[in-house]
Amino acid sequence: MLDTLLQEIRACTLCEPELPLGANPVIQASPTARLMIIGQAPGTRVHKTSLPWNDPSGDRLRNWLELDRDTFYDPAQIAIMPMGLCYPGKGKSGDLPPRKECAPQWHQKVWDELPNIGMTLLIGQYAQNYYLKDKPKTLTETVHQWEKWAPEFIPLPHPSPRNTLWLKKNPWFEEGVVAYIREYVHGCLGIHRG
Template sequence: MDQLRADLSACRLCADRFRATATRHEPRPVVWFKPGARLLIASQAPGLRVHEAGTPFWDRSGARLRDWLGMDEETFYDRSRVAIVPMAFCFPGYDAKGSDLPPPAICARVWRDKVLSELTDIRLTVLIGGAAMNWHLGKGPGVTERVRRWREFGPDVFPLPHPSWRNTAWLKRNPWFGEEVLPALKARVREVMEA
């Protein structure tokens, strides 16, 4: 796995693509996993703050996600316990209007199966956002419907909306998420991490 992590950290497949974005940035893969991890967080792609820090969820969305999981910062950032494997390992950049660009599909095609095949101790997968849901569950309904049907995916997979503060209105419109999904998620995280 050390060689895989090194190869992924050195990846420059999207260098030309990123230089053509409004942010004109260089690739900086955020590689956050080690052998032994029990929890897989399958997310979308790093944002600008994560790109700058080199640490996943190093922003307000990370604080919200840790709260949803019932997990402290030290445990969350222990790579041997929590693997954070986004659909794209680099910040995709912004378009001319300042909106986030989607994760480049080439990243998942090249790296995802290689990484996941090395993470043999995963007991719980948390899917954040539509791209991760489509990869792991196949094409299907939108994020809200999949999160609403969370029980169908068994105790080992939880689909979640993105914990971005931009989704605060979504959380207010869908109170069942906090009432039903989060208590079950926290209980399952405790069970997996303490086993």
């Protein structure tokens, strides 16, 4: 049962000795969810609030999806499961990669409880490397070939403010990929744009 599994995940301390802020697994899911979002790992703000994508990256992601916070944080509609469920710590240029223990330990167990997912957004290279077969070497090439995996998986760049330049250089992303995702999300969630 998903409720029991989520309690187990949120109590996980598998790699706590390696985590600078301790374990605080962040996940959102319900058997009725229609969209799955798989990112990298929580940042410090998400760690403190236990609310996924509760930062400027999340603001941009919600903008891409044209969803308000209430809809985005409704587990009955949207599941959110990062590659690493806890904040991994700071590296030389940003946060460290997600811990490798999480996905093999938890992802399939969560998937088994989510029968209604019709689209999964794979945000960043860690999620794409784990879930996509026969993918190109670079993130840009992978995102450019998104139709190869759609609608099951959609590879996306990270919505971090650090990627603003990438978005400016690749206008096809918002014109094509984001438009396709919005249409799916709004259709399956029954959201009508005025």
